[in-house]
Amino acid sequence: MANDGAAFPGAAGFFDEAVDQQGHIRNHYRPVQEWFDRLTSAQVKALEERGNESFLRRGITFTVYGGEEGTERAWPMDLYPRIIEAGEWSIIERGLIQRVTALNRFLDDIYTGEQAVIHDGIVPRHLITSSTGFEREAMNVQVARGARCLVAGIDLVRGTNGGYRILEDNLRNPSGISYVLENRAAMTKLLPAAFSDLAVRSVNHYGRSLLRALRSIAPPASGNDPTVVVLTPGIFNSAYFEHAFLARSMGVELVEGRDLVVDNHMVAMRTTRGLERVDIIYRRIDDSFLDPVVFNPLSTLGVPGLMAAVRAGQVSIANSVGNGVGDDKAVYAYVPDMIRYYLGEDPIIPNVTTYLLWEPEQRAEVLERLGELVIKPVAESGGYGIVIGPKATEAQLDEVKEKIMSDPRNWIAQEVVNLSRLPAWAGDGFAPRHIDLRPFVLSGEQVEVIPGGLTRVALREGSLIVNSSQGGGSKDTWVLDDSNKPVEAPS
Known part of the structure; x- marks a missing residue:
């Protein structure tokens, strides 16, 4: 199958996970690429169909409301895996532990502490109390170990220079971990030989880890x-x-x-x-x-x-009531300051550059650049309500401008991140598609990051929306454990 490096040339403006700027397959992807090179298009298509049939038969589905094709669909898994080297993963892991630790301290400070983060001028009081995720019923409710966010799903993206950034935090009921485990189970059956040359860290212990974390907060x-x-x-x-x-x-x-x-x-x-x-x-x-x-x-x-x-x-419940204030997309902009405030450290993984539209100066700048930015409602999820300026029509930009002016607290703007790419099956061959990554973090007696996470892929050509509800799919994420070489943290 003609899938060598020349089939996926690196493109200006995008970081390609599998292919370098000269169009050569990166070393850690080479065993998988060579395996796919030995398959015909018909063989890849047959493997994909087997995977879809297996997911449907076992009830591994995703519901999309309002779609013309019906609501129940097989979970969309692409066969080409994402591979993360051990040294690179160690940086991601440390960054996620740092971030979730700070967010838990913030939530505990707000609900059961002295609200020092407010009194010391780190986060404005009105931003917290106006958040739809802030719950007064959670005030003075103690949580064992301060693990208010026992399960977190943190969305990462990789920009043009290959550096990782946090796109958003999911601290209420983050979903997707079951698909991480089912993707792995499917890949080991569909492509067993593809694992043979790589030492891939297991994710099968998640159930045990989650149970242990839950029991750690028992009354x-x-x-x-x-x-x-x-x-x-x-x-x-x-x-x-x-x-x-x-x-x-x-x-x-x-x-x-x-x-x-x-x-x-x-x-x-x-x-x-x-x-x-x-x-x-x-x-x-x-x-x-x-x-x-x-x-x-x-x-x-x-x-x-x-x-x-x-x-x-x-009785203890996880995740705690009121966590929505921590993943409010406007509060997100203050998380780097929370890390410095609570931990005395600089963030290991930075945020995407974000503008708060309730601030007049930032709002004025954004309104001048609407066509260049991504506009998001602060409380929506699943990719709903997002307007990508460079791809929006004038009518869409005018509409979102009116919404911003009528309720600026409800909106943020971010610089466009040209999501990194990875080959995905496009029906008759592999083609580059944009991806992100949602690792899952457990906070119990210790903070644990499950190796890998849910790699979501925008299956529609040119799309930057990876959510399954918006036409996206997923990939198995392989974290390698066979390298101890240090990796420099990307800028």
Whole structure:
């Protein structure tokens, strides 16, 4: 198959993960590239179809609402893996541990501390209290080990010079880890020979690591064998597969709100043996639906009285209520300052250059450059509401300008990052497509970064939107452990 370096020439303005500027395959990609070179297009297509059929048969799907093709689709996995060298990964790992540690300290400071970050002028008070993710019900609710964000998904991008940057933080209910594990399982079956020349770090321990982290925040009354459950909104939720997968991988019960009751501030689940105490809830329900007593009274998804049980210290939930203030895209701009403030360190991985549109001077500059920037609503996820200036029409730019002027707090602007590229299957051959990376970070007795993460790929030619809900797919991410050579941190 004609897939040598010349097939994926490096392009000006993009960093190519697999190909250098001379058009040669990078050394750590060479074994995989040589393996694909031995396949015909028909063979690659057959492997892709086998993968899709396997995902559908096992219920590994993703739901897209409003699409003409229906809502249930096989999880889109591209066969060409992303490969990260050991030295490069060590820098990413240290940067993520640093960032999540600072964010946990920020959340604990805001909700149970002295709000020193506000009093010392690091983050403006109005920015926090006006965030839709800030929850007053979380005030003075203690969390063991300060692990308010027990599971974090941090989105990384790689710019033109190859340097990594943090694009956004996901601190509430970050999804995607089940697809990381299922991608790996699929790749080991579809392309077993491709692993033969590379020592790839395993991700199969995630269930054990998550369970250990959850048990580390158990309330004191739970004893030595605390009971953990995964709380799901139910089968109609787009991420239900992941909820069931995580419960199964940890060996714990998957429950819905109707399966739980609160009595005298103690949470119990209904079983065939009667009520059984629950000590830790890994919830996959948004704050507003979690407890109809204190949040949305119309919610049938949550558990009445749950927050009172949490406040009484009889049950722990992860992630904590109110984490949304930490991944507000306007608060994101202050995370480098949080790292310096709480840890006394410079950020290992920088942010993307960000403009806060509630500040008059920054807003005026952005409005002059709308066609050059990426405009984002601060509280949306899944790629919704984003306007990429260089690709937008005049009508789209006029519309977002009106929205900014009417509610500047709700918007930020960022410099365009020309996402790095990697070959992806385009139906009849491989072609370069843009990618990002979402590693997952667990905060328990120690902070642990799962090797690799979810590499998302924009399968549409020229697209910079990698979200599956917007036509993106995914790749298996291989972190190598066979190199101890130091790597300089990219600028």
